[in-house]
Amino acid sequence: MPELPEVEVVRAGLAPHVLGRRVVSAAVHSERTARRFEPGAQAMASWLGGAVVTGVGRRGKYLWLELDGAPLPLLGQPAGDDGRSALVVHLGMSGQMLVRSAAGGAVAEAPVSKVPVPVGVSPRGTADCTVAEPVTAHRHLRAALDLGGGPEPGEVVRVEFVDQRTFGWWLPAPFVDVDGTSVPAPVAHIARDPMDPRFDVAAVVRVLKSKRSEVKRLLLDQTVVSGIGNIYADEALWRARVHGGRPANTLTRPALTRVVEAARAVMADALAQGGTSFDALYVNVNGQSGYFSRSLNAYGRAGEPCERCGTLIVRERFTNRSSYFCPKCQRTPRLR
Structure with missing residues (x-):
């Protein structure tokens, strides 16, 4: 999508x-x-x-x-x-x-x-x-x-x-x-997105900090912050060095701020390259594909080395989707 x-x-x-x-x-x-x-x-x-x-x-x-x-x-x-x-x-x-x-x-x-x-x-x-x-x-x-x-x-x-x-x-x-x-x-029910001039990072962090849900699940919740889907959630979490399965309320405010700022930054980078296209289903109004798929660090790269540390990127199931992350840079949360 x-x-x-x-x-x-x-x-x-x-x-x-x-x-x-x-x-x-x-x-x-x-x-x-x-x-x-x-x-x-x-x-x-x-x-x-x-x-x-x-x-x-x-x-x-x-x-x-x-x-x-x-x-x-x-x-x-x-x-x-x-x-x-x-x-x-x-x-x-x-x-x-x-x-x-x-x-x-x-x-x-x-x-x-x-x-x-x-x-x-x-x-x-x-x-x-x-x-x-x-x-x-x-x-x-x-x-x-x-x-x-x-x-x-x-x-x-x-x-x-x-x-x-x-x-x-x-x-x-x-x-x-x-x-x-x-x-x-x-x-009307959709939250402001990270490209909105009135987007308030601190306000979003406060909402995230109050939730027990996994941080990736909250990034995909369009009533918390809009515009982020599976691709950019995985990319933002990789940039912030946070595992998407971590409960948001267990993360520090600086860590949550890194996640939100990373989401804004990765989407700005994608926008500059015309978006992400994996097939002909997404094109711009001129029928052209975007090129950000060439710059992805986590999403879709299972089995490939992490660009930061060289550890192989892992794919795991997330609801009815997939999550991609580096097991070294993004430590899996401990089971209680």
Whole structure:
């Protein structure tokens, strides 16, 4: 599943293509993509038509388009604190937001099938833009937006939501205020992530110190700190020289601080390299893979020597996943 760096790469890639543009056409082809939205896929597509994208936001692993001109009361949904609305996007295991020209030119290259998928035009009109002929669609296309109003007259850019495993979803939602920050309602329960300017390391350490759960389990708890998944948890713990099975309340505050700071640092390093890609399921908006997999020190390196001490990296089961660590640098907690 894409973690914070991968989702941030997508957010940053989308922004220059969509900000200030208006949705001239929308389609949601898969009911699974709209499964969290009771009115359904067709209602979502109609609601999106005519909306103007005024922002592209992210918290943790959640991404959203901030929209003007798409009032939720039209769908029988409650308005938010300030009347704005958002299209929340969760990439799931394999979701991709790809950008290309609606006229068929490649803003971003992507594998295609031979079967064209038409994009339905919203009944709210297209104003000054004309939608191009339907282009050949990606075989795992689940939803698409055509966006007009760019610097070139008549230019239309297409954003495609491609999702092979169909765990991803879209959801219209109002904005709400959480601790002085406006976020879409479905994201309200998510803690601030380490890239948030208002992220408070000391506050997170206090929460961790009060818990008896294993420190890795808490790093993966999106209500404690968001954006960290299995890859970056293992990498942060390796950098901090802490075993993920240690109960958080048995660690000192300086040790916990090292863990949190290491999580922020490793994700910043990953972001600089476009994220971590092991296969074609994670790509940026241009269809390109990230390169941080080449810089991993623990995750996925079982049987390889630790870059710090030379001891072989060990893999062990962790819930329904795996943990990777150095048995010398990250001492296994003693059993009581």
